């Protein structure tokens with residue numbers, strides 16, 4: 236049974252470097268072109284497009300098969316896609332020049348390839364070579380560092396509508412030879428394209444990395460570039476049990492010494508928070524909420540979302556003095572300054588006040604030790620009005636703390652970046668909630684990596 240008129244399987248298999256594969260021959264570009272063309276021709280509901288693993292004809296990739304008839308195409312290029320979609324998927328006539336229908340040859344090639352591949356893998360294993368997945372994980376820092384350096388130097392903006400290495404090198408004040416090497420590596424990573432001597436941004440890099448683009452993430456990503464230096468201290472931090480100073484070979488022993496650190500950090504936080512905030516408002520509801528305390532509110536995204544959702548609500552954001560002027564900018568831009576107050580201070584020491592219907596700890600608990608969190612939960616309980624709630628949003632670990640992967644790695648991010656922070660498990664959050672006097676403690680999972688733990692106060 237085939238529920239769609241046509242069902243396309245496009246091989247997107249990666250294979251170890253040096254072994255032919257559809258991914259290496261460009262099947263992702265073909266997949267992308269097929270998806271666009273099918274949509275453009277309004278064939279979405281007639282054609283199902285599916286990626287698949289190796290079909291055994293890797294020397295002839297990219298390979299795809301169209302069912303129900305089982306028509307095989309080989310060496311498909313993005314330039315062929317319009318013809319395939321128009322002739323075959325719309326008019327029902329396969330494109331003969333690309334169709335491969337010599338079953339005996341296909342089977343023989345497939346068997347031969349399988350035997351060669353198995354032989355190569357067995358030889359590698361016998362020689363004790365590091366498996367590819369381990370090798371890639373270990374060298375994962377190379378692509379990461381390459382992109383972060385490009386962002387730090389603002390390479391993508393310098394590329395603009397297209398430029399050669401010399402022009403780009405001059406614009407980013409870099410050594411010409413080294414700039415050329417970096418640009419070529421960015422092409423290899425699929426973040427730039429190169430034609431002759433000229434480099435161009437890909438649609439993705441133009442959208443996300445170029446200054447002035449609506450979806451530019453560069454400022455927020457510079458926070459990741461800052462974190463890079465901290466992660467270089469991981470070995471020392473694991474030995475000592477807490478964060479250790481960074482030695483970057485200059486006078487700055489701490490990343491916070493960088494004038495842009497705080498702005499980059501809050502920009503990065505805002506990028507995540509502004510999309511999540513409406514989800515949090517929806518998950519918690521607006522009924523009975525008149526006063527909110529937003530502890531460590533950062534950009535104010537969550538208070539802003541509640542202020543927009545509840546016309547009479549009053550919010551108070553408590554954050555450290557360096558951050559509050561940045562918070563003020565976001566709150567003012569959102570036009571809610573009259574109802575969102577700002578309080579510079581320290582949530583570990585300052586009195587929280589009283590009478591709040593909701594106290595929020597969004598992305599806060601991971602910065603602090605268990606004892607500090609217990610103390611915050613206890614004082615928050617005292618600061619709530621009757622029927623008030625405390626909500627903590629964070630990356631929550633499984634009971635044995637080995638996953639989800641993002642939360643487990645983020646715990647190390649806190650090890651290298653704070654005195655005593657970590658990711659915590661739901662068991663720990665429940666324990667702090669109950670010890671502080673909260674009842675009806677529940678977890679709300681939102682799309683994305685973080686969840687809410689909610690407790691009812693008095």
Ligand SMILES: C[S@@+](CC[C@H](N)C(=O)[O-])C[C@H]1O[C@@H](n2cnc3c(N)ncnc32)[C@H](O)[C@@H]1O
Nearest residue numbers: 504508531532533554555558581582583597598
């Ligand atoms: C990870 S950010 C989260 C920001 C915001 N809640 C969000 O989710 O977008 C942590 C925030 O807590 C603030 N913070 C850190 N230590 C603090 C303290 N002792 N008192 C008040 N705010 C603090 C930081 O300045 C930062 O704005």
Ligand code: FES
Nearest residue numbers: 246257289290293
């Ligand atoms: S990798 Fe695509 S057919 Fe083998």
